[in-house]
Amino acid sequence: MRHQRTRTGKRFGILAAATALAAAAVVVPQYAQAGPDQQAAADDSYQRGPDPTEQSITAERGPFAVSRQAVDGPGFNRGTAYYPTDTSQGTFGAVVVSPGFLTSESLISWYGPRFASQGFVVLTLETDSVTDQPDSRARQMLAALDYLATSSAVKNRIDPGRLAVMGHSMGGGGSLRASEQRPALQAAVPLMPWENDKTWESNRVPTLIMGAENDLIASPGSHSERFYGTLTSAPEKAYLELNGAGHNVALSANTTIAKYGIAWLKRFVDDDTRYEKFLCPAPRPDGNINEYRDTCPTG
Template sequence: MRLRNVIYAIPAMALVLTGLSAPAQAAANPYERGPAPTTASVEAARGPFATATTTVSRSSVSGFGGGTIYYPTSTAEGTFGAVAISPGFTASQSSVSWFGPRLASQGFVVITIDTLSTLDQPDSRGAQLLAALDYLTRTSSVRTRVDATRLSVMGHSMGGGGSLAASRTRPALQAAIPLTPWHGTKSWSTVRVPTMIIGAESDSVAPVSSHSEPFYTSLTSAPDKAYLELNSASHSAPTSANTTVAKYSISWLKRFVDNDTRYDQFLCPAPGRSTLIEEYRDTCPHS
């Protein structure tokens, strides 16, 4: 036996003689994308990934009204998790388009959708979010960039209610973020998807007392959940660039779509009340 093999064998033999086993090395998270985050990086208007867009025409798809895909241009780090985002009642994808480049530049493939009708109700929007994810992973031009096991949904107003409906329908989703959500159903006890609900203190369209708060409280089967209430904000707060909404949306998606515990620092312990945040509740520590 060569000397170096003898040297390597000695500690191994010692472990056998003492009845101990060699410590297992923690496996690196294969879904981490991008550098270690900082407060500045999650609040920045753009993340570390260069992005591109592609338009999805209404006539080329079924189940939803077309949309826009935003995606990282480099696949050097592997495939990416994805998120589909729905607008609210009477709105088009332009009302949620700011999320596209912001989330894509953090390492996600994003599709913002137009709905079949601007008057579609929440459950229909939920079905359309799922149709958009199916299109994204099965036939879209960027399908090879997407990890079909790491999908999520977001939506504003009735689109937010739609994201709850989509989560109820498809428990395999990794995350959901309803934004000032509206839905006639108040109990979501069967949802098993990690869900962050973002409400607005001064919302007169979907008041938090009758929408976001009871939605959050009812999520008794969700393995993890959070409730962020924007201080002095209106129903439309998530429809334009909002650093607070972006910061916590990015952190939630990174934590649960990418299983990236580096982002726990922004979620646990819960952020305190401030000029930006009226209230924050959660289930920290995350499972």
Template sequence: MKSRLRRSLRRLSVAAATVAAVGALTAVPAPAHAADNPYQRGPDPTERSVTARRGPFAIDEISVNGGIGAGFNRGTIFYPTDRSQGTFGAVAVIPGFLSPESLVRWFGPRLASQGFVVMTLTTNGLTDTPESRSEQLLAALDYLTTRSQVRDRIDPSRLAVMGHSMGGGGSLAAAAKRPTLRAAIPLAPWSLTKNWSDLTVPTLIIGAENDNVAPVAGHSERFYDSMTNVPEKAYLEMAGGNHVDPTAESDLVAKFTISWLKRFVDDDTRYDQFLCPAPRPNRQISEYRDTCPHS
């Protein structure tokens, strides 16, 4: 009787150990990167996803009239409709000298569908200075985070600015005034201010090789070289490009703006692969400089 009992107990012990071992082999751990970064949004990126005309998020849009006291004229807000993933970072985008909102409007749906709230702007005046445009960018961000219909969808600690030409100079000035911004992306920037050594916001400058309005030697390249205190920076020069080319919808500009915003607004290191190592000169890129993002 005792021997039979001992044999039964041994069999039960072996069975329990087997079940435990199988369970350990078949358990699927949660992805570490998702748990480590609460700001990560969307699936793992690929070359195809960062150049797609639309990203994984369905979007909607709202027309906004700023009016007197708002600090900006009017614009359009593009935002992801998904509420299941928490809040999103936000970006304000402003055009350049004599340019309408339509010139930069394509950034709205393209960036929003990748997981950002985006506001493209009509300037107070077509001839507004970079200084004035910087104030309009910051006013738009303040509106987005405090008064807009989508304020509850936005993380106010994760904001960025973009702009073209004088709007690019404005985006640099906005970043200098508000160092809590997560990213700045000046496109063919124009500014009389040449020294940006006080800037501390991660900045991607996109210039154009044949720009005769804001020649890169006196603007984009000079601005980049003066940024001695930014934690990360990059300079992309479009091969054969003119002053307007950085605002024309293209997979090249989309890829690098999306990757820069994802990396620094969302702290998403999955996008390092598109920024580092630096791309070599090719038919689209005549020059690329960077500090190479540190994960």
């Protein structure tokens, strides 16, 4: 089932130059120009980058060189935008990543360059307070997405119709709430999500939930698995449980989280069916994955 896109735009003020930091380049290989076959395929989707392989999707850095810039704006505290330096491939989808309870942006900063180097604009969020609840994090994530895509210094690199949310713990709960409130989002990736609300029947965004087998804070049985079971209106959904992992597994670089998070965003934000092979057939349990459930995305 192909997720239908709703293209909306919002106008906001221009980011004041005084709040922007100089872009700092992250050294990764620069992406080569797409060949004729890739360019033709891109006409029907938003393919960015070469054909993916197991090696490319699990690498610490993808094919795009990345820069970063500090961002602040209305409705959220602040964050760091990571973005591909290449402008020859057109615009990119954007994702905001929220930390969890008592967690600062620094602990989710690894998502920025890793995901941006695969062809996304990524904002890692510093929330108003480390004690913000999921509803507050959802509000801030949506405000940050709007500002990033329509008013920030990197807005010209972003397609405002291709936006997604991602978050850990209460940030994961916030990503569920944000996607429930805004069904035009293209994807959501809650990581070890924590939320008092256990029912998400009205959520219509393709959602990949990741849980941790040994999570004592947001146990899969009380949170991730229950959330997944109620996503009855989502056009596609998946549940990945990390083998032997605890709640904070998402706060440092993790190849399994990166691989499947990137694949999900590529498939639904970029509509790039080249990444479907990592999601369907469903990955089998192994040393990294304890359990995987899905509706198996189809082109």
